[in-house]
Amino acid sequence: MAKVIPIDSRAPSAQPAPRRPVIDVRGLSLTFQTADGPVHALKDVDLAVEKGDFVSFIGPSGCGKTTLLRVIADLEQPTAGTIAVNGVSPEQARLARAYGYVFQAAALYPWRTIARNVALPLEIMGLSKAEQDARIARNLALVNLAGFEKKFPWQLSGGMQQRASIARALAVEPDLLLMDEPFGALDEIVRDHLNEQLLQLWAKTEKTVVFVTHSIPEAVYLSTRIVVMSPRPGRIHDVVESTLPRGPRPLDIRETPEFLKIAHRVREGLRAGHSYDD
Numbered sequence: 001m002a003k004v005i006p007i008d009s010r011a012p013s014a015q016p017a018p019r020r021p022v023i024d025v026r027g028l029s030l031t032f033q034t035a036d037g038p039v040h041a042l043k044d045v046d047l048a049v050e051k052g053d054f055v056s057f058i059g060p061s062g063c064g065k066t067t068l069l070r071v072i073a074d075l076e077q078p079t080a081g082t083i084a085v086n087g088v089s090p091e092q093a094r095l096a097r098a099y100g101y102v103f104q105a106a107a108l109y110p111w112r113t114i115a116r117n118v119a120l121p122l123e124i125m126g127l128s129k130a131e132q133d134a135r136i137a138r139n140l141a142l143v144n145l146a147g148f149e150k151k152f153p154w155q156l157s158g159g160m161q162q163r164a165s166i167a168r169a170l171a172v173e174p175d176l177l178l179m180d181e182p183f184g185a186l187d188e189i190v191r192d193h194l195n196e197q198l199l200q201l202w203a204k205t206e207k208t209v210v211f212v213t214h215s216i217p218e219a220v221y222l223s224t225r226i227v228v229m230s231p232r233p234g235r236i237h238d239v240v241e242s243t244l245p246r247g248p249r250p251l252d253i254r255e256t257p258e259f260l261k262i263a264h265r266v267r268e269g270l271r272a273g274h275s276y277d278d
């Protein structure tokens, strides 16, 4: 009898390859063992971040936002579950310099000029002086710091320092940018300005961004998706898809009904996931 060939297997090339998430987290848990007993920082976290997404983690203090970012960056090891970054382990992704990491504080070396701070990872990579100079110029221009190459960090404002640290993260030319509350310590006007610039930069470079914040307006303004987390143990309570247009958004979008609707859903998620007994 003739063998029946399923239609799908006759024309495999007609099927588009499934898109692989840049970050793929499944059933991930992390328990810290401390002198006071175990701390369940993350429990059963599932998350897929697609290429070009701008994803924010928002939630109360201690809900595991930084821990999740650090697991993605291979700075913490999960106790259960799996995680892939660009289809490989976080360690392999780190070694391949798949991501840039921006910390809460700018963490610039005070004895190095802005250009030499941006150059630091490039020196470690062993790039030629010419390639270093090209990358320094390109990335300082991206964060609007062209002309500040020879200044020292203490000669710049807090917002400018944080922009320099973003340039340093971008200089390794990663497709993925991990940002842990980069603007948390800045005043609101500066933060607004940097939010606007970050969105422009994201639209220009088409990077994937994972961003940790405490601020609902910041999360809603920046993100294509907002991951609402709840504490004890840290879990994902809700994932809100933004209906705002992708790409640069004017700051006054924050006054539109669409924006307020998304902010309302995030706030409700935070409220529902928050225990006031804590």
Ligand SMILES: Nc1ncnc2c1ncn2[C@@H]1O[C@H](COP(=O)(O)OP(=O)(O)OP(=O)(O)O)[C@@H](O)[C@H]1O
Pocket: 032, 033, 034, 039, 040, 041, 059, 060, 061, 062, 063, 064, 065, 066, 067, 068, 214, 234
């Ligand atoms: N190295 C560690 N050892 C023990 N416990 C830790 C460690 N790092 C984090 N934790 C605990 O894990 C939980 C999650 O911490 P994490 O810093 O990820 O929260 P967060 O949501 O980023 O908080 P915040 O908004 O205050 O930065 C907290 O209870 C914290 O005390």
